[in-house]
Amino acid sequence: MGGCTSKPSTSGRPDNPFFPGNDYPLIDNPTPSASKASPFFPFYTPSPARHRRNKSRDVTGGESKSVTSTPLRQLRRAFNPPSPAKHIRAALRRRKGKKEAALSAEATEAPPQEEGEELGLDKRFGFAKDFHSRVELGDEIGRGHFGYTCSAKFRKGELKGQVVAVKIIPKSKMTSAIAIEDVRREVKILQALSGHKNLVQFYDAFEDNANVYIAMELCEGGELLDRILARGGKYSEDDAKPVIIQILNVVAFCHLQGVVHRDLKPENFLYTSKEENSQLKAIDFGLSDFVKPDERLNDIVGSAYYVAPEVLHRSYTTEADVWSIGVIAYILLCGSRPFWARTESGIFRAVLKADPSFDEAPWPFLSSEAKDFVKRLLFKDPRRRMSASQALMHPWIRGYDRDMNIPFDILIFRQIKAYLRSSSLRKAALRALSKTLITDEIIYLKTQFSFLSPNKDGFITLGSIRSSLSSNATDEMKETRIPEFLALLNGLQHRGMDFAEFCAAAINVHQHESLDCWEESIRHAYELFERNGNRAIVIEELASELGVGPAITVHSVLHDWIRHTDGKLSFFGFAKLLHGVSVRPSVKTTR
Template sequence: MGHCCSKNVSVADNEPTGRQQSKHSPVAPVPPSPSTTDVHSGKETPANSFSASPLQSPLPAGIAPSPARTPGRKFRWPLPPPSPAKPIMAALRRRQGREAKPKDGPIPEEHQGDQVEADRALDKSFGYGKNFGAKFELGKEVGRGHFGHTCWAKGKKGQLKGQPVAVKIIAKAKMTTAIAIEDVRREVKILKALSGHKNLVRFYDAFEDANNVYIVMELCEGGELLDKILSRGGRYTEGDAKTIVVQILSVTAFCHLQGVVHRDLKPENFLFTTRNEDAPMKVIDFGLSDFIRPDQRLNDIVGSAYYVAPEVLHRSYSLEADMWSIGVITYILLCGSRPFWARTESGIFRSVLRADPNFNDTPWPAVSSEAKDFLKRLLNKDHRKRMTAAQALTHPWLRDEKHDVPLDILIYKLVKSYVRATPFKHAALKALSKAITEDELYYLRAQFRLLDPKHGYVSLDNFRTKNAVGPHEKFN
């Protein structure tokens, strides 16, 4: 989420939809990406963040997996391809409580009455505090979007007295579906559950009255990462890009360890705390986020078109979807253009599913091989081969950076799988362990030290101590 509607970014008109970029194709500068609304900077964002779609995967059955890998070759479809964008946007309207405009005149009055009765049947009581007006003084509106608007505010008493904050105000009148109400509940629940990381926006409290829900959070006044990219002419140096990527990976690893998948990581959703050049970033906007178990797969299509992972479009994904989005952000940081793009939303989806990122044109010949390997391991269409956030932090491209390596939830999944495996599989894994590379060994040693094992062995209690699993979790 973030404001980018007013930024004029040139995009080549002759780019073929769904075609892989080649040296004959124009390189598109980093775009303002499709999104929602920024609660912290208060800026309005473009409207093509999308949400739960009834459409099946846009990859039709029987189609060759990668015809777009040949530069300059258009997609060949046996029939006109379905447009994922239309049902996605229709689902988004339903999620927001906005129905499509009728084609055959106005809605009859009796239907309007039915809608009013349906609204009354919804439980719009959240159990939040009722004294927002007594604790905060609202200032000017600083942004407006689909789900509400954002205001600057200042604390009137208590611990936040005199402190400026950002307040996201969501009108209950717009919560016309049970899904919209649940989205608000879940966003507040996630914000309450996530705390204690320096790159995570601070949540203060949630309030409600008869008309609105008020979500009070930290005010970040340094602007969006997208603004910073554009102010630099669309590119970061490798050194500066590393500083940004480390912060993104660190907070993402923290969220994943707490069982939260963000599902909408993009430059607009990272804000700098101040306008100082070395100000830290904060991740914002958990409106599309969800809780997820280590072995769970999600199936609702959400995110922003340029940053959505292939498996999201196939409706079966987990934490790896966030890592794809980080790969797209890193690609933009290093070259200033999108790895996957087209002139239509459905064209973007086809490009994500079939095209490969371009590493041949300027400036890629001057970019280090470690950086390109880092990107290829994040933008891998096979989510099983994609790096986790903790693995990415131990990649050679970032290894020299001064940062802590967080505990990886993948380690718990692997240990749990090993405990449940047969003796034959134990023997096979022991043999395969001799083929571990130096990079993999570096990562595993870092994870082993984090668990602080007693007598050289790792137990379930080690994971519980690190809050990686719940108190009732069992290995078998």
């Protein structure tokens, strides 16, 4: 839902060439009325299921015309006929001297149906009903497409006297089951993520017949976007680092708890106060969703300038948030967007095809570490992109804040899962490649290995991993998140893993390939593999290693993988094996 905790209205924001007041709308929910494929993006043909979200979001939170109605097929529900008992009941009430408020509360007639609203919607959320007796509303401080935000104060209870922000979402805006579920999920996510210092604090949720009320921490320091504009769009490297560190910290925390934000942008980060060094808080989880470690999402949501390429391709997970952080980092350091166009289709084309420029000022005058940091967040291939936890260990960031806690990295669990399910030949290849890791990669892996609580013998086990996860998961997420992770690592049920094997299991080949030393690294790894892991193998055995049948087509595909002089894996086959290339397409779980 597009509102926020205490975002000021943007109507008075001055024009800026980098952040125009009327920005392009979010890429949210194509509809049947737009069912024709885009001439620029044939993959962007909307799914029929997208009609379920009857809403459109805007970067500035302003109104945008809905395209959800089908021309000449606008269905209207007729008003209910008047109750024949209406005049009798009215006479009885007058006779008993009932008040007008009671008349309204006891009315039996259904409220008028909103135009385009689905029939039979249940708009009961099970939230507390005593909002007006517990909370005193103040002035409006922000407005979005689906609601508005007011300052408020608790009248009684544990929070008596506490000044908060209350996000008010009219139930009249909830015209579909999906819109109702969005509100329900937003509250559930805020409850699940409660406690992180860089995440807006959730207090309580209420409802009455007209609205849903979400009480949250009041952040009075304004948006990150406003501070960017106040600086003329540019931060020094030292000024940008603490901003980016706070964003990475909260996003890494969200990802570990199984939440992908999906709408990260400067407008969705607020400062707690006007102080220059006040804390930054992530807000607005109306587009967020839960995602399992091995699951992929397919909804096209987000803000046009910050959307990741894989979101447009309808197959993505937590790496999409990291792309958005890369766009924010680029803006902080140079004051302009990395991908820009005057039309939405032009923005999409740039995101998919164009590379961000690092040639124009101020990039030639910035450090090579800063440029490498941003580039590694903006790789179009999400497999090559750093995770939020990895980014906190990047040389440009590492050491800036010695008290900074590096969170668990969910990428580690995905890598170990793939390793445990790999053939013995691929495991040998990965062990050889792990001997060529550079210092930065080893520092990162040592940090992650220590998080998993290795025993006195230097082994991590399923039990130590369970213990580590329990100490890092929120109370709301322990029951679901920990079993999800442990299910990925069943291969460790009866054995441990030392640091050497951990490096082989956790190494990300696609990320390693993006380093300048890749050619030298893979050549050296192949030499080690030749001495220690390579052996004679026939095509049928290799097909079995890869989990495919010995069909004729398999023989033709795998022909170049094996050296015909001695029947061992060739350098080409070694490189393919490292990447986990299979001759059959992998099955993806999407929703």
